[in-house]
Amino acid sequence: MNLAMIEAAAARLAGHARVTPLLHAPLLDARFGKRVLVKAECLQVTGSFKFRGAWAAVSALPEGTRGVLAYSSGNHGQGVALAAARHGLPSVVVMPADAPEVKIANTRAYGAEVVLYDRAAQDRDALGAALCAERGLVLVKPFDDPEVIAGQGTVGLEIAEQARAAGVEAGDVLVCCGGGGLSAGIALALEARAPGLRLRTVEPAGFDDMARSLAAGERLRNARASGSVCDAILTPAPGELTFPVLQRLAGAGIAVSDDQALEAMALAFTHLRIVLEPGGAVALAAALFTPTSDPVICVASGGNADAVVFRDALARFG
Template identity: 55%
Template sequence: MTSINSEISLPDIHEVEAARQRLRPYGIVTPLLRSPVLDELTGATVLVKAENLQRTGSFKFRGAFNRLSLIPEADRPGGVVACSSGNHAQGVAAAARLLGMRATIVMPSDAPELKRARTVALGARVVLYDRQTENREQIAQGLAKETGATFIHPYNDPQVIAGQGTVGLEIADQAKNQGLKLETMVVCTGGGGLASGVALALSDRASDCRFHTAEPAGFDDYARSLRAGHILKNDKMGGSVCDAVLTPMPGEVGFEILKNRACEGAVVSDEEALKAVAFAFHELKLVIEPGGAVALAAVLFDRVPVSGRVVALTLSGGNIDPAMMALAIGS
């Protein structure tokens, strides 16, 4: 692990590899899929990493399990506290259950009902907050202090990022096994845990690969921050169907990793994200949520130049309410 300053440390490739070993008995090596329809539409060779098929329905289980596994035995009776709109919530709840720990999750009151119900079903206690007027991290940190629990940040944590980086290791191995050399990578991006983890892994395994973040319009803090060279905030906290990738600003750890590795970020509309959800349903036979579809939307709607290239993209989550799926299919 490398230090940026006295406050922040960055994970390295060895920690990503160690996370892969910890996850091996519990996580799923998700497939890297091909679609002739997608190749024809884009003029590219497109590799689709289906993290919607991961345990709990998103990549978040990887980072959560890796981070919780590293909590010292003496601290485990205090349990864990996390804040999430739903995917990190389920990942932490599932990891805590496997490791015999209590979990409390701070979730927005407008989180999809499916995500909330599944978090509770995994044994976690849910505390609701107002996304527009309250600060979820302050609430979660306060609960952790009161109860002696360990706070698990959804993305601004080196070992969470190391866990998410295992997605990148798998993509590199799977592409190589298909006889393909990765040229472009597009990753669904909120706070940057997945994006920075994948970028870290590919910097080691596919150093020539061009890396792009993908975000919904109005919540393109990574795209703007990468252009500016420093962290910028979003103007609002809610109002997009892509709830899984709505964060106030990039995490410091992830931004430090990505600022010298990522190309310009791609930005898609809510309508394009919903069309990507529908495309995945009809053509790929996969269920994904809008936030997990922004990388696919970026490729489908030419927000990233991919023609003639070998491009990989993440489908980062599939926890979608039936009503949202109906909206997407009818869009």
């Protein structure tokens, strides 16, 4: 995993993924007393940054690949389903039964066979491994895959260029974090292209395994597998590949509450007119509600919000 891999992924993504904007709202800045720049990956193909890593991985598969499998709470699965379909490959996506219905439905609509499992009682990795062995599928991991990390790193290339154009040479870059694929990819890109920008991971309170691991100097696990509205970033532990990268390059991690994530969703809609899902809003929540640099850049990583959750966020905080 290095800059050359990220640049190669960017070349393969050209014409397939969107270059998403770095948004700014003066009224939001005035309310919170700092300049907040929002990288709107919620506007990416399939509604999240995950399409980048999925396309990077699928486009690098050898000829003769029979199909692919992903396990995902929804965003990675949608990205893999569409990338596989556009490469003429079948796909199977293993998803938790409690994933938002919109994510399950969209994954199927992009062409994948969806296999549901019980997040609390079943091992998704074991289930995925059995399906791969049975059908000859290639596993596209959600974060612990070099090509996936390289694809997510293209977000960092864009941030470096857009921040420079906005006159931002130093500050925090806050990134929604599950297993760390997006964070690790962005950190590697920023190291090479914008060394004055410091990446910090953001997670839901109670599921901040990356922040705790960075503080402890070793990979730690979450005590629970579910229990936060931020479903997209509830992973058991930091990735084996991603943690060493972030241990070297990232600042201290941040945790935010579910209510802060929901309020950030409402503020994003009010001031930026973008739709975020809870897990995709935690970096904005950290930018607004916790001490950070001024200016601060945050990645709005996904917009596949459940309609009921989105309405609740607007009703409570809009």
